[in-house]
Amino acid sequence: MxxxxxxxxxxxxxxxxxxxxxxxxxxxxDEAHLPGALNIPLEQLGSxxxxxxxxxxxxxxxxxxxx
Amino acid sequence: xxxxxAWRLESLGFRRxxxxxxxxxxWMASGLPVDGSTSPSTRIAGIARPSVPRCHLxxxxxDVRGRIExxxxxxxxxxxxxxxxxxxxxxxGTLDDAQRIDTVMREGPSTFRPDVAxxxxxAHLRERKVRRALVTRSDGTLIGLVRAADLSQESQLAxxxxx
Numbered sequence: 001m002x003x004x005x006x007x008x009x010x011x012x013x014x015x016x017x018x019x020x021x022x023x024x025x026x027x028x029x030d031e032a033h034l035p036g037a038l039n040i041p042l043e044q045l046g047s048x049x050x051x052x053x054x055x056x057x058x059x060x061x062x063x064x065x066x067x
Numbered sequence: 068x069x070x071x072x073a074w075r076l077e078s079l080g081f082r083r084x085x086x087x088x089x090x091x092x093x094w095m096a097s098g099l100p101v102d103g104s105t106s107p108s109t110r111i112a113g114i115a116r117p118s119v120p121r122c123h124l125x126x127x128x129x130d131v132r133g134r135i136e137x138x139x140x141x142x143x144x145x146x147x148x149x150x151x152x153x154x155x156x157x158x159x160g161t162l163d164d165a166q167r168i169d170t171v172m173r174e175g176p177s178t179f180r181p182d183v184a185x186x187x188x189x190a191h192l193r194e195r196k197v198r199r200a201l202v203t204r205s206d207g208t209l210i211g212l213v214r215a216a217d218l219s220q221e222s223q224l225a226x227x228x229x230x
Contacts, residue, residue: 001073004085006093012085022091023072032103034094042068045075058083059076063068065092 009060018058034062095182096205111188112181114218115202115211122168124151129164142201142209143172149207150178178203181210189218 004012012018013036020037022029029039040048053059073086087093095101098112120134120141135141135156143152152172162171178201179188188200192215202210 001070001077001084001086003088005089006087006097006099008085009087018085021072023069024091030104032091032095032101032105034091035100035102037102042072042075045072046079049076049079049081053076053081055079055081058085059081060085060087061069061072061076062087062090062094063072065090 004060012058012060016058018060019053021053021059021061022063023061024063028064037062092182093205096180098181098204098210109185110181111179111183111185111200111202111213111218112210114185115181115213116217117211119201119209119212121148121209122154124167124169124172126168127164128154128159128162128166128168128171131168132159132164135159138212140199140212142212143168144209148209150176150201150203150209152176153201176201178207179213180205185218188213189215192218 013020020034022033022037022039023042023045025041026039033039038052040052069086069088069090073084076084091101120138121144122131122134122141123145124143131141131154135154139156141154142150143154144150152174153176154168154172158171158173181202181204192198192200198215200213202213204210
């Protein structure tokens with residue numbers, strides 16, 4: 001697992017078609033999320049990651065901040 | 068939370084997993100767009116006036132005097148558009164037109180990130196009896212100016228839409 005900054009995120013999205021996942025609860029995702037992001041709350045990753053994400057492409061996860 | 072999510076994905080067999088640790092707060096603070104139900108006008112980025120006059124350190128009061136009219140303020144920026152200070156119509160006053168901006172500007176003005184809520188900034192300005200605020204990205208570059216009057220109009224519109 002690698003930590004990345006905003007510039008690295010933008011490069012992964014544009015050049016490597018990374019899958020972007022917000023892991024916050026749905027109400028926070030509904031209010032505002034990064035363009036193109038999917039919502040898979042942390043507690044649902046175990047059941048939803050495999051059906052919804054491609055394991056052969058990069059995946060970037062994020063929440064609100066470093067907390 | 069996102070580090071745990073990243074480790075969980077790795078445990079599920081995902082090989083290339085990245086954690087954007089600074090997250091949504093960093094994205095919005097840099098002025099980038101977001102999707103979702105929040106109206107852009109509930110954040111100060113949506114109402115900041117990008118046409119606020121700008122000038123450089125090596126300009127003179129004579130260069131800037133005309134730009135300030137109608138705004139009462141000119142933002143001093145470097146060539147990367149990073150905010151260095153401000154000059155106001157009041158501070159320029161009747162000073163000599165040949166005087167350089169860097170000798171009269173007020174350095175280090177307070178700035179606000181674009182994802183700050185309109186209501187939050189309105190309360191802040193009311194409390195400090197300030198009439199305007201500069202909006203900058205997390206790298207210090209200028210987005211625009213918000214006037215206290217703009218904030219009260221937005222707050223009233225938000226109240227009406229809720230009603």
